[in-house]
Amino acid sequence: MYRVRRWVVRHARFFERIYHAFEPMLVRLAPLFSRLGYERIEAPVKAVEKGVKGLLFDCQMCGQCALSATGMSCPMNCPKSLRNGPCGGVRANGHCEVKPEMRCVWVEGWEGSLRMKHGNLIHAVQQPVDFRLKDSSSWLRVVRQQVDQAREQGQNGGAE
Amino acid sequence: MKFDDEPVPGYSLPILPGHVSPGRLERVLRAGKFAITTELDPPDSADPAEVLKRAAIFDGYVDAINATDGSGANCHMSSVGVCSLLTRVGYATILQISCRDRNRIAIQGEILGAAAMGACNLLCLTGDGVQAGDHPQAKPVFDLDSMSLLEIARTMRDDCRFQSGRQITVPPRIFLGAAENPFVPPLDWRPHRLAKKIAAGAQFIQTQYCFDVPRLKDFMLKVNDLGLLEGPDRVFILPGIGPLASARSARWIRENVPGVHIPDNVITRLEGASNQKEEGKQLCMDILHQIREIPGVSGAHLMAYRQEHTVADIIEQTGVLEGRVPWYPGRDNPADLNPESPDALQGTLEQNP
Incomplete structure (x- = not known):
């Protein structure tokens, strides 16, 4: 919902904190996920993720969430699905070129990033979307990535 | 302006150390000259002569010609088509x-194809929304954005790879630009x-129309403070200007x-002007004078949509080229080529097997 997502961006710092608490919690659940099987839990986790993020961010389930680097404003709500900042068509009042009734997703994102502790992540170049990941859980992907990373580091550490 | 190592003007130049392209625009900018680029309004036609006629208007006044890609989301001849016709002469x-x-x-x-046809410069754009043009019912693709497009083009050029990682045998030697x-x-x-666009690969920038010089000055100051105008990865900024026809x-x-x-x-x-068209041109010249004085500005991008004939006047009267005559077909030997003659294309095909 438009009003909710704008409220979220106004409280970007708060949601950043929540996410920083939530992510390690998810990662701690990794052994459980692993035992249940990622494929089996994909559907229910995806449903929860879609419900929560859909309500808060108007999440489009691109499957590669970048909210922490976009000022908590979901870039997939940009009619041009821009992942790296606003186009040159932003109106003088900060509204969208394509949807004049909507505030530019990236004008919002910039304001959100200024409120966040790690807001400077907005300056990093984001890779184009991998369309194979659409409609999959970004949370489970993050968990698996973190676990894999930790394992690799552990192995490298052991070798030294 | 003719370069010493340009035996046949208009053909690809040797790529100098520190340069990425065999093109003249990069040469002019890196030589520190005030560069002028302009925009060709592509025809709604399949007639090559029409393209050459539209380009010839700028002869002697511009260092490079932008071939727009469905600007304003309106359908016209493709950019790669226009570029191919123009590079052939x-x-x-x-x-x-x-x-x-x-x-x-x-x-x-398309990047490979255009580079093979002699295009040395690429401007990476997001593009106007389809709602702005003559086919609002079309599907907007936006698979990439201008930033990821820049990064992919740079990877193709510098690492000889597609985004997939697959190898390119001969990379496209292109000078990369973006809009701001x-x-x-x-x-x-x-x-x-x-700064983000430069990190993604942008080497030159053409801006949207500038009618607000103080705002541009402010922008340039900050760009300078960020250190984007120096070093080997420096960017060349060409503000966009153009004549307004009336209030x-x-x-x-x-x-x-x-x-x-x-x-x-x-x-x-x-x-307030008695002749609004003339005043629009005068305003454009005033802005050109002003932006030229802004530190860090490397040239200007003159967009004179449907007033293309004013480009020559604007450049001539402001004297921004300082006597330099950018190369055009037939400049040094008018007998070489006459782009308005229908035989011109056939002639170049024979010269450039």
Whole structure:
């Protein structure tokens, strides 16, 4: 919902904190996920993720969430699905070129990033979307990535 | 301007150390000359002679010609088509690719094709939304954005790889450009966003129309503070300028063309003039004089849509080229080529097997 997502961006710092608490919690659940099987839990986790993020961010389930680097404003709500900042068509009042009734997703994102502790992540170049990941859980992907990373580091550490 | 190592003007130049392309635009910019680029309005036609006629208007006044890619989301002859026609007779072209109409497979193929046809410069654009043009019912693609397009083009050139990682045997030698609009919100982010584009591969920038010089000055100061105008990865900035036809058309553009910021004082000035068209041209020349004085500005991008004939006057009267005559087909030996003759294309095909 438009009003909710704008409220979220106004409280970007708060949601950043929540996410920083939530992510390690998810990662701690990794052994459980692993035992249940990622494929089996994909559907229910995806449903929860879609419900929560859909309500808060108007999440489009691109499957590669970048909210922490976009000022908590979901870039997939940009009619041009821009992942790296606003186009040159932003109106003088900060509204969208394509949807004049909507505030530019990236004008919002910039304001959100200024409120966040790690807001400077907005300056990093984001890779184009991998369309194979659409409609999959970004949370489970993050968990698996973190676990894999930790394992690799552990192995490298052991070798030294 | 002719380079010593340019035996046949218009053909690819040797690539100098520190340069990435065999084109003249990069040479002119890196030599520190005030460069002029312009925009060709592509025809709604399959007639090659029409393209050459439209390019010939700029002969002797511009260093490179942008071939727009469905600008304003309107359908015209393609950018790669226009560039191919122009490079065959020796013009320096800037290929425009917008992310609106093609996915990454089509775009990468087009970069290779255009480079093979002699295009040395690529302007990476997001593109106007389809709602702005003559086919609002079309599917907006936007598989990439201008930033990821820049990064992919740079990877193709420098690492000889497609985005997939697959090898390219002969990479496209292209000077990479991007657009920026320093005149619309979020204003304080724009210089940082430029830095991001440079990090993604941009080497030159053409801006949206500048009718607000103080705003441009402010932007340039911040860009300079960020250190983007020095070092081997420095960027060359060419602000966009153009003549307004009348106060009425200025108002129309302000309301209807996405991203064009025209301050009230510009419209008041046009309204107060007895000959508004002449005043529009004078205003453009005044702005050109002013931006030339801004530290860090490397040239200007002159967009004179439907007033292309004014480009020569504007350049001539402002004297920004300082006597330099950019190369054009037939400059040094008028007998070489006459782009208006229908045989010109056939002739170049024979010369360039």
